[in-house]
Amino acid sequence: METRIERVLLQLIAPVVAIFFAALLAAAILHFTGADAGSVLGEVVAFGTTPASLVAVVNKATTFYLAGIAGAIGFRMLLFNIGIDGQYRLAVFFAAVVGASVSLPPVLHVTLIIVVAMAVGAGWAALAGYIKVTRGVSEVISTIMLNAVATGIIAYLLAPGRLAERAAGSNNIRTTPIPPSGWFPGFEVAGKEVFGFTLVAAALGIGFWILLNRTRFGFELRASGLSLRAAAVSGVNSKRMIFVTMVMSGAMAGLVGIPQLLGSSHQYGLDFPAGFGFTGLAIAILGRNHPLGVAFGALLWAWLERSSQILDLLGVSREIVTIMQATIVLSVVVAYEVVRRVNVRRQQKLVGRSEHVGIENGATA
Amino acid sequence: MSAVTEPRTTRSVWGRWWVRVLLALLLLSAVADIANTPDLLSRGAVSASLRFAVPIVLAGLGGLWAERCGVINIGLEGMMIIGTWMGAWAGFQWSPWVGVLAAVAGGAVFGAFHALMTVSFGVDQAVSGIAINVAALGLGRFLSSIFFEGQPGGGISQSPHVGQIGNVSVPGLAEALDPIASLETPVISDIAEIVIGVTTGVSLLTILAAALVFLSWWVLFRTSFGLRLRACGENPAAADSLGVNPNRMRYAALTVSGALAGLGGAFLVTVASSIYREGQVAGRGFIGLATVIFGNWMPGRLTIGALLFGFTDALRTRQETTMTALLIVGAVVFAFLTVRAIRARNRGATFAYAIAAVGLGWWFLGFGVVPSEFVGFAPHLTTLLVLSLAHQRIRPPQGIGVPYRRSEAN
Numbered sequence: 001m002e003t004r005i006e007r008v009l010l011q012l013i014a015p016v017v018a019i020f021f022a023a024l025l026a027a028a029i030l031h032f033t034g035a036d037a038g039s040v041l042g043e044v045v046a047f048g049t050t051p052a053s054l055v056a057v058v059n060k061a062t063t064f065y066l067a068g069i070a071g072a073i074g075f076r077m078l079l080f081n082i083g084i085d086g087q088y089r090l091a092v093f094f095a096a097v098v099g100a101s102v103s104l105p106p107v108l109h110v111t112l113i114i115v116v117a118m119a120v121g122a123g124w125a126a127l128a129g130y131i132k133v134t135r136g137v138s139e140v141i142s143t144i145m146l147n148a149v150a151t152g153i154i155a156y157l158l159a160p161g162r163l164a165e166r167a168a169g170s171n172n173i174r175t176t177p178i179p180p181s182g183w184f185p186g187f188e189v190a191g192k193e194v195f196g197f198t199l200v201a202a203a204l205g206i207g208f209w210i211l212l213n214r215t216r217f218g219f220e221l222r223a224s225g226l227s228l229r230a231a232a233v234s235g236v237n238s239k240r241m242i243f244v245t246m247v248m249s250g251a252m253a254g255l256v257g258i259p260q261l262l263g264s265s266h267q268y269g270l271d272f273p274a275g276f277g278f279t280g281l282a283i284a285i286l287g288r289n290h291p292l293g294v295a296f297g298a299l300l301w302a303w304l305e306r307s308s309q310i311l312d313l314l315g316v317s318r319e320i321v322t323i324m325q326a327t328i329v330l331s332v333v334v335a336y337e338v339v340r341r342v343n344v345r346r347q348q349k350l351v352g353r354s355e356h357v358g359i360e361n362g363a364t365a
Numbered sequence: 366m367s368a369v370t371e372p373r374t375t376r377s378v379w380g381r382w383w384v385r386v387l388l389a390l391l392l393l394s395a396v397a398d399i400a401n402t403p404d405l406l407s408r409g410a411v412s413a414s415l416r417f418a419v420p421i422v423l424a425g426l427g428g429l430w431a432e433r434c435g436v437i438n439i440g441l442e443g444m445m446i447i448g449t450w451m452g453a454w455a456g457f458q459w460s461p462w463v464g465v466l467a468a469v470a471g472g473a474v475f476g477a478f479h480a481l482m483t484v485s486f487g488v489d490q491a492v493s494g495i496a497i498n499v500a501a502l503g504l505g506r507f508l509s510s511i512f513f514e515g516q517p518g519g520g521i522s523q524s525p526h527v528g529q530i531g532n533v534s535v536p537g538l539a540e541a542l543d544p545i546a547s548l549e550t551p552v553i554s555d556i557a558e559i560v561i562g563v564t565t566g567v568s569l570l571t572i573l574a575a576a577l578v579f580l581s582w583w584v585l586f587r588t589s590f591g592l593r594l595r596a597c598g599e600n601p602a603a604a605d606s607l608g609v610n611p612n613r614m615r616y617a618a619l620t621v622s623g624a625l626a627g628l629g630g631a632f633l634v635t636v637a638s639s640i641y642r643e644g645q646v647a648g649r650g651f652i653g654l655a656t657v658i659f660g661n662w663m664p665g666r667l668t669i670g671a672l673l674f675g676f677t678d679a680l681r682t683r684q685e686t687t688m689t690a691l692l693i694v695g696a697v698v699f700a701f702l703t704v705r706a707i708r709a710r711n712r713g714a715t716f717a718y719a720i721a722a723v724g725l726g727w728w729f730l731g732f733g734v735v736p737s738e739f740v741g742f743a744p745h746l747t748t749l750l751v752l753s754l755a756h757q758r759i760r761p762p763q764g765i766g767v768p769y770r771r772s773e774a775n
Contacts, residue, residue, distance in 0.1 A: 029507075033511055080491050082439075082491075131749070131752070131753040134753075135752070135753045135754075137749075137752045137753055140437070140439070140491060141654065141655060141658060141748070141752065142749060142752065142753075144651045144654070144655070144745075145655065145745040145746070145748050145749045146745075146749070148648065148651075148741070148742045148745035149742045149745055149746055149749075151741070151742065152738045152739055152741045152742035153738075153742075155738040155741070156736050156738035156739060278495050278498065278499055281492075281495055282495065282496070282499065285492055317506065317507050317510035317511070317521065319503045319504075319506040319507035319510065320503070320507055321503070322499060322500070322502060322503025322504075322506070322507070323500055323503045323504060323507060325499065325503075326496045326497075326499040326500030326503065327500070329492070329495075329496045329499070330482060330488065330492075330493065330496045330500075333482075333486075333488045333489070333492055333493075334482070334486045334488060337486055337487045337488065338486075
């Protein structure tokens with residue numbers, strides 16, 4: 001009937017088609033703006049595969065991966081955690097503040113920073129989870145609002161004389177740097193440093209897979225995600241599930257800024273990257289909420305962002321990559337849907353044929 | 366989630382809208398006196414609030430049209446961005462009015478695209494909206510690099526100068542009311558100030574927006590087309606069984622939704638400023654979504670919500686001291702809500718409202734200053750509070766967010 005390989009292939013068709021379609025669209029846009037699409041794409045690939053680029057891609061992908069997993073945890077429960085952005089910024093800000101204000105032995109220091117980040121992210125998401133289960137407020141709206149509140153709180157606290165200081169010789173306002181005992185050591189590949197936290201992120205991905213597929217909680221989560229009502233009828237406390245999922249998603253979101261904080265910047269400032277919320281959701285969608293798929297999506301996203309840096313030198317605006325990313329997300333979802341419909345039709349045919357055969361066999365016997 | 370509407374008993378005088386408006390005026394006027402912030406109800410503050418509120422109203426109407434037909438439009442923000450870009454692009458070459466038309470067309474195209482994705486391709490509504498927001502950001506910059514860079518004043522993040530849409534005033538009214546306004550009699554002078562603010566130097570687009578609020582109400586609630594559209598938002602299968610095609614309706618509703626958001630973008634370019642600038646929309650699309658809920662999916666109340674948001678926005682940009690006056694307003698409003706919650710025997714709400722009232726009052730007496738960063742999220746926080754505390758009165762369309770497929774392989 002249907003082999004495992006066939007099933008995996010069917011799953012892979014969608015992303016491949018989507019990437020191909022997005023590349024085609026980008027080429028078309030390049031062509032219409034008068035650039036030589038072939039040579040531009042060639043340059044981009046050449047730049048994107050240099051060792052320095054690949055290391056930068058892995059580092060960036062680590063951040064994206066954590067955001068993607070945070071999104072995926074919510075999606076598994078049909079929750080849209082649009083608040084990843086706010087949760088992560090608030091978390092990394094307070095983690096930076098706490099990390100700079102204590103002195104602890106190395107391992108303990110890093111652990112404390114990570115715990116603070118997870119706790120803040122989880123707490124901020126818990127607000128949305130709480131009003132969802134008690135008052136039925138859609139998490140889509142509440143997390144959008146909480147993002148704005150988080151922005152205001154950080155803007156207030158990140159000021160000289162409050163929890164931040166002006167960096168010497170620049171316009172940047174930042175928290176006090178974390179002492180080296182609170183740094184997460186990286187490792188060198190091809191002369192460039194890879195964030196050590198990459199390994200933690202990978203471990204978290206494996207943990208997410210085990211949680212989903214090998215625990216009772218994961219089973220209940222997947223069941224609720226498929227049908228909240230059916231799961232509730234078979235004894236799953238859906239309110240508790242929603243709340244716990246939201247908190248877990250927030251805790252993961254709290255970690256999004258940690259690779260950068262512990263690995264390279266060691267402080268939170270105005271120049272700290274933001275806006276990973278939607279990226280995380282997009283990557284989760286791309287990877288179908290599967291840890292491996294999300295890893296693939298994060299790497300692709302990071303690679304596109306990194307290799308697009310060459311575009312400015314070629315006289316092409318690099319925002320074409322943003323358009324490509326949006327195209328990939330939409331076309332991958334459309335492709336998944338088409339594949340699903342084709343698959344349903346194919347199975348109906350298969351079932352029909354086997355029944356037909358069965359009847360014929362019965363008649364001849 | 367079935368909200369039962371209670372039968373209306375005879376309304377007390379406190380329920381009348383004009384009584385409430387008068388009470389609100391009295392409160393604001395008294396506060397302006399106590400906190401010594403005459404700017405609170407000045408004509409300048411009023412017309413600034415109006416200017417800040419219009420894009421939010423238009424985004425809110427866009428959200429209303431989509432959600433009444435059962436589709437959440439998170440892409441409003443992106444459609445507004447497209448509106449600002451299109452408005453500037455056509456506006457600087459031809460005229461601001463052509464810009465407005467282009468913005469509406471651009472928004473409508475993206476609205477229809479949202480329909481194509483969610484209705485025809487079965488893409489999740491939030492996913493499609495997010496993708497539109499991401500794409501609009503990239504498109505704005507990318508297209509600017511092609512069309513605006515090299516033009517005088519233009520660049521990758523901003524457009525050349527765009528002309529402004531004209532203003533109109535009711536002739537003679539300001540002069541006639543000025544003596545009353547300068548009397549400094551409480552309430553009456555304030556009303557005069559407000560009337561002057563609302564009738565002097567009003568942009569034609571503001572008038573158009575006001576007309577669209579009324580038109581949306583009329584189309585959605587007084588025509589058979591609107592009834593059918595709303596039916597598709599409540600129960601698409603039932604609508605389908607009665608011969609209304611929900612898919613076609615959703616295409617129509619989302620096209621209108623996008624067009625309204627695009628118009629909101631055009632307002633930002635041709636009235637609120639005279640240029641396209643990156644990041645100009647600044648979350649107004651999301652605020653628009655919030656006003657839909659705030660307004661309980663009704664155009665009139667949605668507009669009041671947008672005006673409140675516009676009011677806080679305007680005060681923030683005008684005078685920081687004025688914000689302290691709002692602390693008293695907040696404290697009084699929450700005290701009133703506390704009393705109401707006690708009467709309704711809602712212990713949780715009583716507790717929350719009382720804390721808010723005491724907290725705001727204490728803040729005013731103790732510090733007397735509101736950091737402008739906090740004012741920035743006041744509308745968002747208010748939305749959260751309203752959502753979580755007054756939720757039993759809120760009734761969203763029942764079919765919202767649920768994809769509808771006509772007996773497809775499923």
